[in-house]
Amino acid sequence: MSLPLAGIRVADFTRVIAGPLASMHLADLGADVVKIEHPVGGDDTRGYTPPDYHGLSGAFLCYNRNKRSIALDLGVDEGRKTARALIDAADVVIENFSTGVMAKFGLDYDSVKRPDLIYCSTSAYGRTGPFLKRLGYDPVVQAESGFMSLTGHPHQEPLRTAIPMVDVSTGLTGGVGVLAALFHRKRTGQGQFLEAPLFDTGFAQTGIHSTGYMLDGTVPERLGNADHFQAPAGRYACEDGEIALAVETDAQFADLCQALGLAAQAEWATNRGRIENRVALEAALTSALQPLSQLEVLVALQAAGVPCHEARAIPEAFADRTAAALLDMIPHPDIGETPNMPSPMVLHGTPARDPVAAPFLGRHGPDVLAEWLGYSAEQVAAIRATGAMGALGASGETA
Amino acid sequence: MAMILDGIVVLDLTSGVAGPAATQTLGDLGADVIKVEPPSGDPVRRWPGPQLACGDSAAFLALNRNKRSIVLDLAAAEARAAMQVLAAKVDVVAVDSPPDTLVELGLDAGALQGLNKRLVYAEIDPRLPDGSVGRDALHQAASGWGGMSGLPEGPPAKAGLPMIELTAANVLVQAVLAALYAREDSGEGQAVTVGLFRNALAMTYFYGLNYRISGNAPARHGNGSPAAAPLGVFQAADGPLQMTLAGERVWRKFVDSIAKRPEWLADQRFATNSNRVLNKEVLMAEIDRMFATQPRDHWVDAMRAAGVPGGPIRTIGEAVDSPEVRQRDLVGTAPHSAAGEVPVVKNPIRFAETPVRAARGAPLLGEHTAEITAEFGLAAR
Numbered sequence: 039m040s041l042p043l044a045g046i047r048v049a050d051f052t053r054v055i056a057g058p059l060a061s062m063h064l065a066d067l068g069a070d071v072v073k074i075e076h077p078v079g080g081d082d083t084r085g086y087t088p089p090d091y092h093g094l095s096g097a098f099l100c101y102n103r104n105k106r107s108i109a110l111d112l113g114v115d116e117g118r119k120t121a122r123a124l125i126d127a128a129d130v131v132i133e134n135f136s137t138g139v140m141a142k143f144g145l146d147y148d149s150v151k152r153p154d155l156i157y158c159s160t161s162a163y164g165r166t167g168p169f170l171k172r173l174g175y176d177p178v179v180q181a182e183s184g185f186m187s188l189t190g191h192p193h194q195e196p197l198r199t200a201i202p203m204v205d206v207s208t209g210l211t212g213g214v215g216v217l218a219a220l221f222h223r224k225r226t227g228q229g230q231f232l233e234a235p236l237f238d239t240g241f242a243q244t245g246i247h248s249t250g251y252m253l254d255g256t257v258p259e260r261l262g263n264a265d266h267f268q269a270p271a272g273r274y275a276c277e278d279g280e281i282a283l284a285v286e287t288d289a290q291f292a293d294l295c296q297a298l299g300l301a302a303q304a305e306w307a308t309n310r311g312r313i314e315n316r317v318a319l320e321a322a323l324t325s326a327l328q329p330l331s332q333l334e335v336l337v338a339l340q341a342a343g344v345p346c347h348e349a350r351a352i353p354e355a356f357a358d359r360t361a362a363a364l365l366d367m368i369p370h371p372d373i374g375e376t377p378n379m380p381s382p383m384v385l386h387g388t389p390a391r392d393p394v395a396a397p398f399l400g401r402h403g404p405d406v407l408a409e410w411l412g413y414s415a416e417q418v419a420a421i422r423a424t425g426a427m428g429a430l431g432a433s434g435e436t437a
Numbered sequence: 438m439a440m441i442l443d444g445i446v447v448l449d450l451t452s453g454v455a456g457p458a459a460t461q462t463l464g465d466l467g468a469d470v471i472k473v474e475p476p477s478g479d480p481v482r483r484w485p486g487p488q489l490a491c492g493d494s495a496a497f498l499a500l501n502r503n504k505r506s507i508v509l510d511l512a513a514a515e516a517r518a519a520m521q522v523l524a525a526k527v528d529v530v531a532v533d534s535p536p537d538t539l540v541e542l543g544l545d546a547g548a549l550q551g552l553n554k555r556l557v558y559a560e561i562d563p564r565l566p567d568g569s570v571g572r573d574a575l576h577q578a579a580s581g582w583g584g585m586s587g588l589p590e591g592p593p594a595k596a597g598l599p600m601i602e603l604t605a606a607n608v609l610v611q612a613v614l615a616a617l618y619a620r621e622d623s624g625e626g627q628a629v630t631v632g633l634f635r636n637a638l639a640m641t642y643f644y645g646l647n648y649r650i651s652g653n654a655p656a657r658h659g660n661g662s663p664a665a666a667p668l669g670v671f672q673a674a675d676g677p678l679q680m681t682l683a684g685e686r687v688w689r690k691f692v693d694s695i696a697k698r699p700e701w702l703a704d705q706r707f708a709t710n711s712n713r714v715l716n717k718e719v720l721m722a723e724i725d726r727m728f729a730t731q732p733r734d735h736w737v738d739a740m741r742a743a744g745v746p747g748g749p750i751r752t753i754g755e756a757v758d759s760p761e762v763r764q765r766d767l768v769g770t771a772p773h774s775a776a777g778e779v780p781v782v783k784n785p786i787r788f789a790e791t792p793v794r795a796a797r798g799a800p801l802l803g804e805h806t807a808e809i810t811a812e813f814g815l816a817a818r
Contacts, residue, residue: 039627042619063608067615086643089651096646164787168764172741177660177668178748181679184756188597189586195670196677196750198660199596200585201642203604210607215786217614218466222441222791224621230790238785241767243603245782246454247753250487250495252768252780257754258486263574263583263595267484267496271574273583273593282578284571286480310485345571347579352645353654355581360566361638365649377649382605382636383612386546387627388619 039388041068046220047410049121049128050074050105051145053081055176055202056236057134057160058101059209064130064216065104066381068391072128072406073102074121077109077428080399092373094396100379101209102396103368108407109400109428112143117426120407125150127410129229130216134160137170147231155229156219160212164235174236176202183240184248191262204240211239269312270294270323273349279332280349283339285312290344297342298326298335370395403427440467441791445617446527447471448520449504450544452479453572454599455561455633456533457500458606463529463613464503465784465793471523471809472504475511478802491775491801498779501799502771507810508803511542519815520544525552526813528626529613533561535570546628555626557616559609562632573599573633580637585644588659605636666713667720670750673733680740680747685710687745694743695736696727773798 046069050061058073058081065071075081086097108124111117122145125131131150133140140146140159147157159165162174180186180198190197211234223229241248247258247266258266263282265271270291271284285291288308295302300322305311312319327335332348339346348354355361368378369392376395384390407413407421421427445468449460457472457479464470472479479497487495509516521543524530530549532539539545546558565571565579577583577595587593612629620626638645644655660669665683672678682688688710692701701707706716713720728736733749740747751759762768766783773779779798786793809815 039619039623039625042615063611067611089647089653091650095643096650097643100642100646163761164765169761173744173746175681175746177679177681178746181750182748182756182759182761184751184753185598186679186750187752190594190597191591194588194591195660197586197588197594198679199600200644200655200657201582201640203596203600206604206640206642207600207607210604210611211785214462214607214610214614215788217611217618218441218786219788219791221614221618221621224618226439228790230788232786232788234786235765237761238765238767238787241756241762242782242785243598243600244753244756245499246496246598248757248768248782249499249780251754251757253487253489253495253498255754256487257752260594260597262592265574267481267486267494273578273595282575282583284574286572309483313485340567340569345569345575347565347567347569347571347575349578349584350581351584351654352581352641352648355579355638356645356648358566358579360634361580364635364638365645377646379639379642379646380635382608382631382639384630384632384635385612385616385627386629387616387625 041391042385042388043067043069043220046070046130047128048072048130048132049124051131051133051135051140052160053134054083055101055205056208056212057132058083059206060158060160060212060216061105061132062101062103063210063213066391069130071105072124072402072410073105073107074110074124075107075399077111077400080107080109084399091376093398094376099376099396103378103393104391105396106402106406107397107399108403111426111428112145114424114426116421116424118143118145120421120426121145122150123411130156130158130220132158132160132212132216136173137161137165151231153229154223154227156216156223157229157231158212158216159231159233160208161233161235163237165233176205176236179204179236179240183237184244185240188247188258188260190260192260196260204236207243208234208236208239264316264320268309269316270319272320274324274327276327276330276332276335281327281332281335281346282349283344283346286345293342294339294344297338297344300326368393368395371401372398400428439791440794441788442466442468445469445529447529447531448473448523448527449531451531451533451561453481453533453602454500455602455605455609456531457481458603459559459561459609460504460531461500461502462606462610462784467794468529470504472501472506472800473509473520474506474802476508482802489776489779493799493801498799499782502781502796503794504800505805505809506800506803507806515816517543521552522815523813524549524556528555528617529557529559531559533563535564536562550626550628553626555620555624557613557620557626558628559613560628560630561605561609562630564632565634573602576601576633576637580634580641581645582637582641585641585655585657587657589657593657601633601637601640604640605631605633608636664714665710666717667724669721671725671728673728673731673736675732677750678728678733678737678747679750680745682745688713690743691745695739695745696724769796771796771798774801774804
């Protein structure tokens with residue numbers, strides 16, 4: 039079997055995180071993803087330094103694996119013309135500009151549509167409706183969607199997640215949309231426009247709480263490292279380090295009490311009782327764990343079958359043998375190899391793509407124009423002469 | 438209009454969050470999702486918090502719309518035999534038990550693929566690095582992900598939603614769709630796996646990669662940033678708001694159109710981003726004093742008009758009742774066998790030609806046992 043998306047061409051106009059994550063998963067699955075970037079600076083994440091790995095930022099490397107880059111200035115006639123030609127040769131277009139930007143370039147869905155084209159807009163608040171012009175940012179949507187109100191400790195300010203998880207969810211949801219559209223096209227020949235807006239996705243992921251609010255008006259509070267639905271759960275300090283535990287059943291709680299010699303109150307027998315008496319329970323558990331060593335707690339809880347683990351910071355977590363085996367180096371066309379974050383999915387029947395690290399800006403312009411459009415070196419030179427591809431060498435291009 | 442996964446049947450053995458969220462999306466796309474539950478049901482049915490009169494929790498409703506439920510006690514040999522009959526006929530089997538349990542039940546990929554070569558076997562692997570089984574919070578703790586967010590001076594805070602499982606759900610849907618796509622040509626299904634720990638590691642993204650590049654352990658920055666100011670959480674007269682001013686252009690917009698304090702542009706302490714970072718506390722205090730004079734909507738409206746990134750920090754209730762949610766039609770109701778109708782949060786993907794399925798509320802435990810038994814010719818039980 040070949041890679042699932044072998045032969046699928048993706049014209050990728052996305053920048054920053056949500057869109058590039060969507061197209062990277064398509065690339066991981068075998069699609070030929072061509073990243074169209076502005077010749078000056080390219081994708082903003084290229085500039086998210088320090089640190090850098092031979093000129094490439096961590097943020098750029100982790101969202102642009104397995105793609106090729108072409109530098110095109112869409113503000114220049116020849117740049118727009120070339121981008122349109124790439125769209126006409128593509129199976130999928132994906133973009134996450136502000137509403138109106140692709141239209142200004144004549145590259146919006148209505149301008150370029152054809153029956154078999156799949157066109158995905160990862161918009162902020164939708165390409166239609168009263169909020170279409172509003173700009174979208176992960177921290178703003180974390181705030182507006184209610185997500186932020188759930189993250190952080192009680193009596194402290196609400197927190198956004200360090201990794202922009204609304205961007206991430208939006209990218210993953212957009213990827214689902216494109217794959218579903220590809221499946222539909224495979225069966226019917228029909229392409230279509232689709233969108234997975236940032237706000238809609240950010241709000242949808244609050245479903246386990248917002249459904250409850252709609253049912254009876256309950257407004258959940260933030261609980262630090264505890265859990266809204268199961269208790270006890272959280273991170274606890276031991277004498278020499280932190281552990282995390284998450285009790286899932288009443289039987290596990292009884293085993294936990296026995297393992298730690300904790301005198302259980304009668305009202306702690308059920309999950310509901312433990313949630314209602316969370317404060318007293320947490321206090322008892324905290325003082326029971328404090329004098330013990332991390333290792334003795336983990337050994338005792340594991341022997342008792344209570345779900346638990348050492349709570350780790352990144353350096354300890356990455357030193358773990360299982361983690362280290364997944365944190366590989368992958369080849370890069372110009373600098374040998376780079377560190378890579380693993381793709382979260384494994385397909386056992388189709389071969390894994392031999393990964394290639396994220397490219398320098400404009401690295402593949404001539405190759406892509408030759409392969410997708412059949413342009414000769416002279417034609418590429420003529421486009422370049424208009425300034426549409428930026429200056430040769432300035433972008434790190436080696437052709 | 439046709440739905441994308443019309444005709445695709447999913448046999449869903451998962452419970453909790455990740456698996457059910459994944460199969461729910463497949464159901465939204467048109468698949469017939471058959472949720473197989475033990476006689477005690479998916480434990481999420483009994484999660485505390487808001488619930489229906491029938492006892493099913495709101496969280497269960499949020500993770501199980503557009504599914505049918507059959508009760509099969511896999512401890513019984515005849516139930517396992519029924520599983521074999523079903524697995525031979527469906528397109529996708531979704532599982533989230535540890536691999537050795539699946540082998541014991543005869544429900545591992547090899548066993549089921551032997552019955553059905555077109556089968557897509559979709560697996561959430563719940564194992565922690567030490568081989569024990571854990572859900573979202575333990576993977577956040579084990580991967581380092583859960584240690585990255587939080588105030589610089591305070592303890593870390595995990596995400597307020599089970600983000601490792603919710604993202605794993607979307608990744609699993611991608612893998613299933615890719616496998617179904619490949620099957621159209623090859624005629625053969627395959628097993629696909631999303632490991633919760635592997636996903637948590639992947640989700641550390643640039644925090645993880647920057648650590649690997651620099652060797653410096655990432656610090657917690659709360660809602661701020663060591664590289665830009667002013668940004669983070671501010672208090673307006675009636676509630677908190679979030680504002681992100683990164684870069685000179687946005688700073689000038691803020692000063693001119695929102696703060697209306699042109700003298701700040703000339704103030705040496707605030708003249709450049711690096712000076713603003715150095716004098717962050719003075720500046721943030723000035724802004725907080727100003728924001729405290731007006732309600733949140735006043736400032737947020739001004740920010741939106743000026744193109745300054747910011748928004749109200751809403752509670753879940755405020756979010757549900759917000760104009761964005763209402764006007765974008767993100768919530769609704771769905772029919773439910775016991776409650777008549779139940780609230781739903783809709784799938785966020787909008788397809789122009791193949792709308793996602795209008796929601797049917799989450800099924801009661803075993804609601805469709807007889808119907809599915811008859812459809813698949815299972816022995817009467």
